[in-house]
Amino acid sequence: MESLRTARKDPSGFLGTILRLVSANVINNLVSLAVTLFAARALGPVEFGKVGLALSIVMLLPLVYDFGLSTALVKHHQKPIAAIRGPIEASVVPVLRVKTVLALAMVMLALVFTPFLNSAVFPTLAGTGSLLVLSAVSGGLLSLWATLRAAEQARQEYRAIEKNTFLYALLRGVSALVLFHFSGVTATTTLLALYVLPLALFVLGHSLLGNSAVPLGPVLLRSQPGEGQVLRALWRYGGWVGVSASSFVALSRLPQFVLEHRATTAEVGTYSAALTFLAAFSLLNDAVRLVMLPRASGLSTAQERARFRKQVRGFLPRYAVLMAIATPVVAAAALVLLGEPYRASIPVLLILSITTLTGMYLGIFNTLLHAHEQPQYDAAVNIGRLVVLLALLLTVPPTPLWAAAALAVTQILGEVVLYFLVSRLEAKAEGAKEMKE
Numbered sequence: 419m420e421s422l423r424t425a426r427k428d429p430s431g432f433l434g435t436i437l438r439l440v441s442a443n444v445i446n447n448l449v450s451l452a453v454t455l456f457a458a459r460a461l462g463p464v465e466f467g468k469v470g471l472a473l474s475i476v477m478l479l480p481l482v483y484d485f486g487l488s489t490a491l492v493k494h495h496q497k498p499i500a501a502i503r504g505p506i507e508a509s510v511v512p513v514l515r516v517k518t519v520l521a522l523a524m525v526m527l528a529l530v531f532t533p534f535l536n537s538a539v540f541p542t543l544a545g546t547g548s549l550l551v552l553s554a555v556s557g558g559l560l561s562l563w564a565t566l567r568a569a570e571q572a573r574q575e576y577r578a579i580e581k582n583t584f585l586y587a588l589l590r591g592v593s594a595l596v597l598f599h600f601s602g603v604t605a606t607t608t609l610l611a612l613y614v615l616p617l618a619l620f621v622l623g624h625s626l627l628g629n630s631a632v633p634l635g636p637v638l639l640r641s642q643p644g645e646g647q648v649l650r651a652l653w654r655y656g657g658w659v660g661v662s663a664s665s666f667v668a669l670s671r672l673p674q675f676v677l678e679h680r681a682t683t684a685e686v687g688t689y690s691a692a693l694t695f696l697a698a699f700s701l702l703n704d705a706v707r708l709v710m711l712p713r714a715s716g717l718s719t720a721q722e723r724a725r726f727r728k729q730v731r732g733f734l735p736r737y738a739v740l741m742a743i744a745t746p747v748v749a750a751a752a753l754v755l756l757g758e759p760y761r762a763s764i765p766v767l768l769i770l771s772i773t774t775l776t777g778m779y780l781g782i783f784n785t786l787l788h789a790h791e792q793p794q795y796d797a798a799v800n801i802g803r804l805v806v807l808l809a810l811l812l813t814v815p816p817t818p819l820w821a822a823a824a825l826a827v828t829q830i831l832g833e834v835v836l837y838f839l840v841s842r843l844e845a846k847a848e849g850a851k852e853m854k855e
Contacts, residue, residue: 438576438577438580439576439579439580439583441580442579442580442583442584442587443583445583445584445587446583446584446586446587446590447697448587449587449590449591449594450587450590450612450697451694451695451697452591452594453590453591453594453608453611453612454469454473454608454612454694455694455755455756456594456598456603457469457603457605457608458687458691458694458756458760459756459757460603461603461604461605462687462759463683463684463687463688463691463759463760464683464684464687465605465687466687466690466691467542467678467683467684467685467686467687467690468542468543468549468605468683469605469608469609469690470674470686470687470689470690470691470693470694471540471542471543471674471675471678471686471690472543472549472550472552472553472605472609473609473612473690474671474674474675474690474693475550475553475557476553476556476557476560476609476613477667477671478557478664478667478668478671479524479553479554479556479557479558479560479561480557480558480560480561480564481663481664481667482520482524482557482664483517483520483521483524483557483558483561484517484561484564484565484663485661485664487513487516487517487565488513488564488565488567488568510565510566510568510569513565514562514565517558517561517562517565518558518562520558521554521555521557521558521559521561521562522558524554524557524558525551525554525555525558527554528550528551528553528554529551532548532550532551535550536550540678541678541679542678542683542686548606549605549606549609552606552609552610552614553609555613555614556609556612556613556614556617559613559614559617559618559621560613560617562617562621563586563617563620563621566582566621567579567582570582582620585620586616586617586620589615589616589617589619589620590611590612590616592616593610593611593615593616593619594611594612597610597611597615598611661797661800661801662793662796662797662799662800665797665800665801665803665804666800666803668804669800669803669804669807669825669828669829670693670696670770670825671693672804672807672808672811672825673689673807673811673818673821673822673824673825674686674689674690674693676808676811676812676816676821677689677816677818677821680811680812680816681816681817681818685816685817685818687760688760688762688763688766688818689763689766689818689821689822691752691756691760691763691767692752692763692764692766692767692770692818692822693770695748695749695751695752695767695771696767696770696771696774699744699748699771699774699775699778720844720847723786723844723847724844726786727783727786727844730779730782730783734779737775737779740775741772741775741776744771744775745768745771745772745775748767748771749764749767749768749771752764752767762818762819763818765819765822766818766819766821766822769819769822769823769825769826770822770825770826772826773822773825773826773829773830774829776830776833777829777830777833780833780834780836780837781833783837783840784796784833784836784837784840786840786843786844787836787839787840787843790840790843790847792843795836795839796836799832799835799836799839800832802832803828803829803831803832806828806831807824807825807828810824810827810828811824
């Protein structure tokens with residue numbers, strides 16, 4: 419609610435916040451893109467296919483550790499419920515404790531079962547040594563980072579988010595320079611540079627230097643009364659969000675895992691290269707959702723939600739122009755930067771870019787599911803999308819282009835279904851209001 423009032427009173431300040439967040443995300447994603455591109459050119463499609471698969475595992479693991487808790491933190495501290503009333507730190511610390519325990523358990527499992535997993539589940543990673551273990555460590559650290567970021571988002575401390583995102587980018591760049599210079603470019607050093615080293619330094623430094631309202635030292639050492647109640651309250655809402663988020667992120671990564679078993683490692687590398695450049699669009703999506711999620715979650719009346727939807731519709735012409743310009747520019751940049759070995763990834767990138775940008779726009783409307791407190795709809799649709807996509811991937815020819823086409827159909831169809839579900843919820847809310855009057 420407060421962010422909505424702020425946006426009305428000071429639209430330039432609201433847009434300025436989004437632009438600053440976009441700038442921070444741009445820098446962070448550019449550093450990530452530069453490191454990944456350097457690795458792709460140095461390793462070639464076959465070896466980079468291994469990196470792409472490991473990065474997909476890194477993207478999926480934080481969703482397992484988090485399972486919607488970070489989103490629940492943001493939602494419930496916009497509109498406090500009895501079980502979580504009070505300072506947000508009382509909720510963040512038990513969440514961090516649970517995530518730390520889960521991450522340590524996952525690392526131990528990876529250490530024990532890596533030989534089996536590399537031979538039976540991820541044959542592409544055979545001979546890569548500790549890459550699966552590093553993926554588990556990276557996922558755990560990324561999950562801790564997400565919770566600290568969610569705490570700042572719930573408090574609407576966007577300046578802190580900007581500063582910490584810039585710091586993460588700096589640590590990534592320095593880590594890559596040092597590791598690539600002294601140890602060369604390998605799948606292992608790429609993963610260390612992108613996640614393990616910068617996130618470890620950030621999380622430790624953030625706590626030890628006193629920059630965080632949530633000191634990480636006591637996370638495993640001290641528990642407070644009522645933490646179980648807090649976690650149960652968060653999980654009641656966040657569980658659905660976790661199912662939804664895990665299914666959604668798995669959508670774009672599922673083609674990699676299917677191609678790994680049905681196609682060649684080089685074709686996995688082709689698809690992975692297209693996903694790398696897709697980050698150019700996700701940074702805008704991340705920045706917008708950072709601001710829009712708490713804003714949409716706090717819209718308690720039909721009039722406020724109608725105004726929100728009208729504002730988003732009004733943005734469509736400019737958004738269409740942005741799509742028309744950004745899609746070919748990113749594709750051209752990919753062709754120049756990746757080089758001839760990755761030419762086959764350009765049509766894949768074009769399909770995924772149009773799909774992502776269309777889904778991002780519809781997704782702004784669909785954040786209103788959190789205003790209605792109906793995350794189970796999102797979860798059900800995303801599980802349905804995942805099942806449909808898997809069926810399509812096992813049916814169409816096993817090539818990156820067909821995989822991208824299957825993903826496009828599934829993604830857009832799901833967003834359209836969610837849009838109509840939100841519209842139906844709005845109509846029901848309006849009808850209930852008229853009956854009361």
